[in-house]
């Protein structure tokens with residue numbers, strides 16, 4: 001029997017669930033792109049984007065996905081042959097590092113494995129060895145979406161300061177902005193990259209690069225910068241089209257404006273608290289199920305778990321069957337186990353992820369978790385029954 005008709009939940013870690021309000025705001029014919037409402041509303045969008053990142057500094061908007069934002073950040077700050085160090089706790093730091101390398105940057109990866117956060121001691125050690133300050137940038141990922149590991153950005157900042165090193169701190173907040181606490185200015189982040197399609201609840205297609213004064217100075221010496229990626233004209237445009245180096249992404253801007261309004265209405269602190277409660281419900285369920293069999297949350301320690309995505313290890317090849325059951329029988333789409341194994345290897349089927357970022361509330365997550373529990377039973381994946389009840393008890397205690 002198929003029970004999937006009805007409202008489905010795309011519980012992959014991006015693109016996230018798009019609110020009806022955002023979709024409705026986009027549903028219009030294009031306005032004049034030279035004057036009028038569109039031109040007038042962009043400065044306000046820019047201000048709100050800064051508030052979400054807790055910064056007074058600048059943000060450039062690109063028509064791009066996260067990979068584009070990565071490239072934009074590198075091109076404005078570095079020159080060919082300069083060195084950058086990526087701090088890897090999953091796939092995404094490797095990805096950013098590869099982008100930089102292909103642009104001509106000498107990259108080096110400090111790898112902390114897939115189940116640990118960045119060890120700041122190791123970073124201090126590496127930076128102290130760099131007496132001539134050849135390292136120009138540290139590429140960090142706040143939440144690695146492949147492993148569900150959340151790194152302590154303040155501790156990484158302190159490590160750089162303890163080593164007395166001048167490298168720029170560049171942070172990927174693609175999966176954490178609008179979900180987990182992030183304080184760009186208070187934490188001393190020089191460059192931050194994000195995208196529209198995760199915590200910001202807007203369709204994929206906009207990339208954001210935030211930068212402070214120190215990064216702005218680096219821009220003056222960077223030889224990788226090109227016309228399209230140049231952030232300078234995008235933040236102080238002489239004419240409107242320079243915000244986007246061409247035609248504005250009209251519909252995305254209407255959607256984003258609505259999403260930012262929703263964020264203001266709920267309040268950033270409340271949004272972080274909601275993500276925390278929803279994540280804790282997810283952990284309560286999985287930690288309970290994991291008491292029997294070999295199902296477990298990838299990040300062992302609660303303090304390094306992301307509040308927007310959870311990566312799961314099943315210890316068997318049944319993760320794919322579980323995902324297929326949840327999607328085809330019950331209308332719940334779970335994420336694949338990105339970066340944990342090669343797609344052709346049997347281990348590929350050991351992993352899955354649950355996205356709980358952006359427009360997600362208690363009833364959605366309880367529905368998703370009860371559905372996962374039904375799926376665990378249906379595909380006969382060994383577990384301790386009752387995890388969905390644990391999640392509902394947690395929600396009752398928090399709400």
Ligand SMILES: *Cc1c(COP(=O)(O)O)cnc(C)c1O
Nearest residue numbers: 065066067092143144145174175
């Ligand atoms: C999604 C994501 C990206 C890449 O974004 P794309 O839009 O797929 O290019 C980069 N870093 C992190 C941490 C992400 O979650």
